[in-house]
Amino acid sequence: MRAALGAGALVTAAVAAAALLSLIWTPHDVTSLDVAARMATPSGTHWLGTDHLGRDMASMLMAGARTSIAVALVAVGIGTLLGVPLGLWAAAHRGGWLDEVIMRGNDLIFAFPSLVIAILITAVFGPGAVNAIIAIGIFNVPVFARVARGGALPLWTLDYVMAARVAGKGAFLISAQHILPNVASLLIVQATIQFSLGILAEAALSYVGLGAQPPVPSWGRMLADSQTMIYSAPRLAILPGLAIVVTVLGLNLLGDGLRDWLDPRLRRARA
Amino acid sequence: MLRALFTRAVSLALSLGVASVVIFVLLQAVPGDPAAFMLGLNAQPDTVAALRAELGLDGSLADRYLAWAGGMLTGDLGTSYTYRVPVADLVADRIWISAPLALYALGLSVAVALPAGLLAASDRGGPADWGTMAATQLGVAIPNFWFAMLLVLVFAVTWRLMPAGGFPGWDDPLAAIVALTLPAVALALPQASILARVLRSALIDALDQDYVRTARAKGLSRRATVLRHALRNALIPVLTILGLQFSFLLAGAIIIENVFYLPGLGRLIFQGITQRDLIVVQSVTMLLVAAVICVTFLVELAYVLADPRLRRP
Numbered sequence: 001m002r003a004a005l006g007a008g009a010l011v012t013a014a015v016a017a018a019a020l021l022s023l024i025w026t027p028h029d030v031t032s033l034d035v036a037a038r039m040a041t042p043s044g045t046h047w048l049g050t051d052h053l054g055r056d057m058a059s060m061l062m063a064g065a066r067t068s069i070a071v072a073l074v075a076v077g078i079g080t081l082l083g084v085p086l087g088l089w090a091a092a093h094r095g096g097w098l099d100e101v102i103m104r105g106n107d108l109i110f111a112f113p114s115l116v117i118a119i120l121i122t123a124v125f126g127p128g129a130v131n132a133i134i135a136i137g138i139f140n141v142p143v144f145a146r147v148a149r150g151g152a153l154p155l156w157t158l159d160y161v162m163a164a165r166v167a168g169k170g171a172f173l174i175s176a177q178h179i180l181p182n183v184a185s186l187l188i189v190q191a192t193i194q195f196s197l198g199i200l201a202e203a204a205l206s207y208v209g210l211g212a213q214p215p216v217p218s219w220g221r222m223l224a225d226s227q228t229m230i231y232s233a234p235r236l237a238i239l240p241g242l243a244i245v246v247t248v249l250g251l252n253l254l255g256d257g258l259r260d261w262l263d264p265r266l267r268r269a270r271a
Numbered sequence: 272m273l274r275a276l277f278t279r280a281v282s283l284a285l286s287l288g289v290a291s292v293v294i295f296v297l298l299q300a301v302p303g304d305p306a307a308f309m310l311g312l313n314a315q316p317d318t319v320a321a322l323r324a325e326l327g328l329d330g331s332l333a334d335r336y337l338a339w340a341g342g343m344l345t346g347d348l349g350t351s352y353t354y355r356v357p358v359a360d361l362v363a364d365r366i367w368i369s370a371p372l373a374l375y376a377l378g379l380s381v382a383v384a385l386p387a388g389l390l391a392a393s394d395r396g397g398p399a400d401w402g403t404m405a406a407t408q409l410g411v412a413i414p415n416f417w418f419a420m421l422l423v424l425v426f427a428v429t430w431r432l433m434p435a436g437g438f439p440g441w442d443d444p445l446a447a448i449v450a451l452t453l454p455a456v457a458l459a460l461p462q463a464s465i466l467a468r469v470l471r472s473a474l475i476d477a478l479d480q481d482y483v484r485t486a487r488a489k490g491l492s493r494r495a496t497v498l499r500h501a502l503r504n505a506l507i508p509v510l511t512i513l514g515l516q517f518s519f520l521l522a523g524a525i526i527i528e529n530v531f532y533l534p535g536l537g538r539l540i541f542q543g544i545t546q547r548d549l550i551v552v553q554s555v556t557m558l559l560v561a562a563v564i565c566v567t568f569l570v571e572l573a574y575v576l577a578d579p580r581l582r583r584p
Contacts, residue, residue: 104282111286111564115522120294123544124301151276196412203414204526208541223417227530234424241417248412268395 005257015243019065028056031215039233042225051222051236052229053080061243067129068247072198074133076191079140084187086141087148088179092171094153101198103149106142114139115204122157129212136201140194148242151183185262192255196248203244219244242245275575290560291343298553304328305352306500307545326352326550328556339553348554353546358554361539368438369528369535373520374452377513378460383463388470393497395475403467410464415523419457419530426453436532454531458523464514469512473505480504514570518563523527 006126027047028034042049048057090102118135125131152175155161164174205211206220214221219240226236291372306312306322323329327338342349348358391403433453439446450514477483478501486496525537536555543551 107282108286111518111567112560113518113522113563114289114561115519116525116556117542119525119544120297120552123552192509193553199542200414204416205412207416208526208529220414227420229426230420231428234428237417237420237424241414244414244417245409248414249408251407252412253408264557 002261004253005261008250008253008255009030011054011246015065015247015250016069018062019069022059022062022066026056026059026062028059029189030055030059030217039229041235048053048239049235051225053231055217057236057239058241060217060222061219064219064222064240066249067206067212067216067218068199068244070200071133071202072135072195075136075140075198075201076194078133078137079144079194080187080191083141083144083146084148084180087145087150088175088183090145091149091156091179092154092175094156099149102145106145109142110141112139115201118201118205119210120210122205122231127210127213129216132202132205132211135205136198140198142192144187144196147186148183151186152179154178155182175188185258187263189255189259189262192251195257196251199244199248199251276572279568279571279575286564287561288559290564291340291347291557292336294553294560295339298549299332301547301549305547305549311351315374343554343557348558349550351548351551353548354509359549362536362555362558363549365534365536365539367441367513368533369453369524369537371459371526372454372515372533373524374536375448375451375455376462376520376524377517379455379459380462380466381513383459384466384470387463387467388474389465389497389502391471391491392474392501394476402469403471407464407467410460413460415457415461416459416526419454419527422453422457423530436530438533450531450533454524454527457506457530458520458527461523462520464569466509466512470505470509472510476499477501477504510570510573517566521559521563534547 032055034050037046037050037115038044038054040050040054046056046058048061051060056184073148084104090099093099118132118139121135122128122131125134140218159177163178164178169177175227202211203223206218207224209221209224211220212218215254223237224238226233226240229244230237292567301580304323306319306326306328310322310573320329327335330338339349346359348362350356350363350475351358352574358495387403387407389401394400426433434450439452442449473499478497480501481500483496486500487493491499524535525540527533528535528537530540536559540555541550544556
């Protein structure tokens, strides 16, 4: 399973590198329209051809990676920053009313079909990358809270936590110094999974026109644009989809690999 | 037993209540007055006021919420701002596309995942296991709307076997089923992949149990052991996932309906959004959320009935 970890890390690094590179260099300017060269097939100047407005596909895909990664990354950040403290807090006061309120609130968010509410949020507050991030990020909060709480609960019965309590440390210090480092590996694996789900969600939102707005390139939007030209230029529909699949596959392999690496007990049956 | 049921019923009612408040409040944040929007720029203030009264938009926030939530309970979903017909009628037309589509996809995903999971678990570590796992890894990575586009490209554009979109209506059941086939396949792909993986690991866990060894020791064939003992126990986590996935199915259907131009509930929400027909958006979203919450409740109920350990509240 080391192969999965390696392959996943390699693919993820390659996509991230393409996204970073697009900040300083793309083969062509993604906002420049070259109508004379529209629908060009792949060539030396346009490696992957151009779209219906003459934009360079390779450049668009690179910049699209940037959008996808930025949205998913910030959404995971929101989930971690809000969810982890909530989960740790719930675990520190396990069984109390606070724990109950936090977990019931989480159940409620879980009950909502996330994409429906994300569509609603972006529809109400206007489409755009920022609202897409918020919509995706909200649903990451309960996921991280649950993982943090689940990982923290058994730790609270361990001797070294007892020792820390006897030494007079409060719930906050114990959570920060002893619990958090021990649930970090669980959280890292979950972050990888949520990252890949975030990429899929961003693609879906921008596909229906509620994600990043033009001229910001995004893979979902490229797919939506290509749909009417699927007869004449299937290439335009295939390339952005492949980019999504490769990225998500890389992240999933990385997540699975990390999980096995960090916790050998799970090497057996995995879902 | 009764107490456990009661606690869960209370939590169901509470969830529905909170969900309705969240949806209602969220939609109040939409800028603009629907009445002014409907009447256009040159409307007289008194006409707008009259329409506001007619649409029930002039009460206080609490009054409007209670009127809407009370209406939802009695099947009155409000009146569409743009179509001027009851939202319930719009939903009734479209649910005959969305519900069959979701069920079709659910059926397909179970039909694929069950044999795939069985095959993978009984050939643990072998080529069939490896192949199934690779396929499901790919299945969860493919966005279903893109898979839908590829299906259109292959089956509608290249081979011309299937319609690329649209819905002919249920007057011709065969044509209707054909029209729903590509969308259902696209929806089922990620579902089937996740289900197959869950079933495989549940089966592998179950096959490690003592009762499986006992069954084999008393002379039951491997096949009979898997089917009669392991599979039954492995179906419990599968049921959980099926319940959870219902919400993914609903959300997925919204996107897929857009790919295939199917006039279902998802398209209705999008039309509502673009036409500022907020009551449609509000009521249909609430219906979808209520459906998910109720399915989750039913799954939990099934557990309580099946597993005595869960009967304690």
